[in-house]
Amino acid sequence: MSHFASLVNPDLTMLSSVLQEDVIRKFLPSELIPAGWSCQKRSLIENVQSLYKTSNKRIQVYGSPESLEKTLEIFMSFPGNQQFFHLKDYDVYKTYLPIYKSLGGNAYFYKKEMYELLIHHTPKFNTLAPLQRLAYNLISFYLRTLKNKLATSHEMIGLDINLMEVLVVKNLKFEMMMERGDWKTYPTSFAFEPKNSGQVLNYISDLLTQSETGVKMGSGLRKKISMVTDDVPVEENEVEYKKMLTWLDITLQYFNTIINNNKMMFLARSETVDSIPASKIPIRLFESNEERVVMSHELLHAIKLEKLDVSGLEDRIMAMPKLSALSFRDVFQMIPSDIFKMLEFVRIPQPPLLRDLRMIPTIDGNNCLTTWQFFLMIFDDAILIKRLFQGMKGKQWPPIMAEFYTMLMDTLRLESYFVTYNTYERIKLKLREKECRLTLTNSEVESLNTTKQELDQKNEQNEKLIATFQEAISKKDLTIMFWQSRDQEKVRIIKELNAEESKAIPQRSTEESEKVYSLLSNLLATKTILSKEDPVKKSNDICDALVSKTNSKLTQQFVKYETRVFQLQVSSYIQTVENNIKLIQGNQAIKSDQIPEIPDFPEFSEEFKNFHKFILKKEAPLLCRQLLNLTDEIADMECVICINEMESHDDTTKCVHCKRRYHNHCIKSWLKTKSVCPTCKHGMVDEQEFPAL
Known part of the structure; x- marks a missing residue:
């Protein structure tokens, strides 16, 4: 299980079997999913348990079925998951909303998750179960439609405690209002004509389109509303429908007010930069072991967006690959001090294990992986790699290995420290195509040369030994080349550190x-x-x-x-x-x-x-x-009656004149014989014996 704090606990119980299977197949290598297996109409953990019963033992690398379920919940928890997994706007589900800490100790999370936070804080109300589910679906559809209009997935925003308090307090008041029946006095009324169930659809459409954002329903949601009105007749449940529509109207206005009053938190920074100044510029700082890096193009984009001077670094960064990275030390040395003070570096821990895979949103709306995760996922598909390598004949090794090596090196050259998920999918598909072509070619050759293979059996055995030896050498060469590239970077950093150590340490006055x-x-x-x-x-x-x-x-x-x-x-x-x-x-x-x-x-x-x-x-x-x-009282450290120190949990009484505090038991004993403050001598009485009128 990953170690991070979340504002919301995940809930995938309402996720359809089709969506569950899509998540599982995107995460697990296909060789771990048996042919003919599919998700049924049941919970996610039950489908995972059925997969464990039919899959091979290698699936146990992900732990127990419960552990894999948690891993899948983490895998789904990133901005842009709706497009990645093809989730519908009105699907009911909750994923983790992770909280990240900046170097300054402030809490941050992805801006797109603000809409998921509102969904989590949707006020509750009691009505017929089908109408209640429909109402929650409509709010999810409305907020996720607004979420999809937010083009950027990488932007982060500070956690506003005051807004959290408003959401909790307002929800309590709203739910109490609905429970008391005060909704019946709401000025907007919803009148129904006999045998006209289409009015419900019209009212809902009007409420969504009349909002400031003008959200329009698609055919799927319209069909869902019609199914509810067919199952729950309007003429027999008119009061409950009015209750649902009133709740929907108030909730939409409530959320629109919150979004309009907190545009910095809900809109892309490009929409608010001219009207709302920013005291800090959030920049993601990716941490892995002792390594700390930022996305170079994200850094440039964020600084340019605030209309700051980037003339000294724009050309250098634009010459870098699209997904290149800068170390924290490089950023400190490159960025002017006045701009560096405005940067708030938000720590994004990178999991060391493949089973804790998390997508990383990029500034162009795509998702990526670190190079380390990319290599792990490519070679984790060991069954595919094994079939590909074992299927090669002696003469096939050089061209295939050269092509495989060129493909990986081109990826690193074009994308550098991070690799897009689409690139990973494309390379994996090429490996499968290569394996299929190799299998087909070998089968044709074997069918044409059966007699020759029988005569040259001994030579073939020698070729297999050579192929195995070459396979081991090729794997070793790939590993050496990979680690050499990392060693060169370490040597460069060591040289820089040695050069800095040779300089005199500046002294303070x-x-x-x-x-x-x-x-x-x-x-x-x-x-x-x-x-x-x-x-x-x-x-x-x-x-x-x-x-x-x-x-x-x-x-x-x-x-x-x-x-x-x-x-x-x-x-x-x-x-x-x-x-x-x-x-x-x-x-x-x-x-x-x-x-x-x-x-x-x-x-x-x-x-x-x-x-x-x-x-x-x-x-x-x-x-x-x-x-x-403290501005209205003296910061007392001890009670002047007993001369003992006052702890924060002690019950105390304060003089309204001099603001001096005393232990409750001390001042009670004092006031039994004297009716004045021990310090200022003004009149003072025991409030329990003489309560204020």
Whole structure:
């Protein structure tokens, strides 16, 4: 299983058997799929299990059937999967929506997946099952039609926590409104004439075409709507149809408002560059072991799109192959410092194993693989390669091996570090054609020379031995040539590193060193506070306390979501602190203005605080108080009554005059004999004994 965080758990239970089989055949070598096997009308795991029973043992390299199912779910989870697998806009399915971290610790994901996120947050409502499925199909069709209009698949966008909160809160309100029956007062009414089921289709068509984007239905979706109205008569279920249409109207307006208010997140950057400035330019940084590279043409495209000066690097990049790559070091040396500061490098881990294959979107809307994945997939089809090589005769080896070698080298020369998936399919098809022609040729020769083969049996045995020897040599030569190309690159990098080591290490000024040392001291102190306070664990304790005190499922869901959002913000904060410490300790010449700023330590949202006060009858505790920028109270470290330090989980009471806090039990004992604040001497009473009127 791949190691990445996802906003959505995959759900392929509604995927048709035809689409399931298409996914399986695109992923597995054809030799692992027996002749006559096909997917039946059942779940994906059941079809995978039936494949394991009939396939050869080599399929076990993918682990158990459950492991292969997870691998297929990962394989489907990339922008552009709809076109790649020929999925229809109204198909109901969910794939992973992976979250990637930038070098600065910020969360990013592919912009096209914003529409899948909206589908995941589609409000729910209760009605007849066929009408409910139809309504969800229509929303999926509408959002995926908008998604397909987004031409670029490679663009990434930062994860907006505020938008996530809006989606959750708005959905809760919308679902409660539908549950209470408030939809009946909605101003748009849907009147039906007797025995006119076509009105439902007309209403739905009007709702989709009257939206700002003007989405039109195809014949497949129209047929699906007609089937529902035939199975569920309108005249007998008029109220339920009105409920569904009202829900559809409100949901379409709701999603249109979100898209219009967040155009930067839903539209291609080329459509918003003139109206919305960008503080950061996301660039994908592909990581594999110790290697970090970016797509050279993607880097140039992103910088040019923001209308920045690229005169110093455009000619150099345009001379490179279409899918060439630049190392992170090359980018740092090539890009001017003022532009480099605007780049946000988003880390895209590359799986080392073939079974974790993931497609990589390119700037022209295609998909590609790394060269390493390409070679693995070509040679992983070992049965095909074995048949091809074993079918060669002595005289056939040189031309066939020369053609095979030329084909692979041309691919690397034209596409460099990355290889398009179409190229992989084309080369695999050529290998199959070569094997078929070789088999046909050999069979004809054998039929014509049967007598000669019997007389020269001994010579043929010698030829087979030679062929086997030549096969081993050819494979060895290919391997040596492949690794030599990698060794040459390593030698070049070593020479550059040696040249840099010979230069004198630049020294900072004394004043600059003091600034950096002060920043490092603050960062180390912050790290100590985070380790001691453990805000993630304490937030879990607060969440558990709130959940245990309420029976409302909606409130429990909201509390758990808010806690998760807070923990994601804390994790991002901790990662930023640790990254800055490593950055300072690993670079003696770094200056203070080169160190990224630390964001404010997160707090629970106001809605969460209100829920806490309402449920537990007290204020929500402030976690890691020392790290917060408190403006309305004194950052107390100890209670002046007992002179003991106050922890974040302690119950405290604050004076409204001087903002000083005390332990609850300390101030209660104090107020039994005195009615003034121990610090400012203003009047103060026990709020539980004398509640505000």
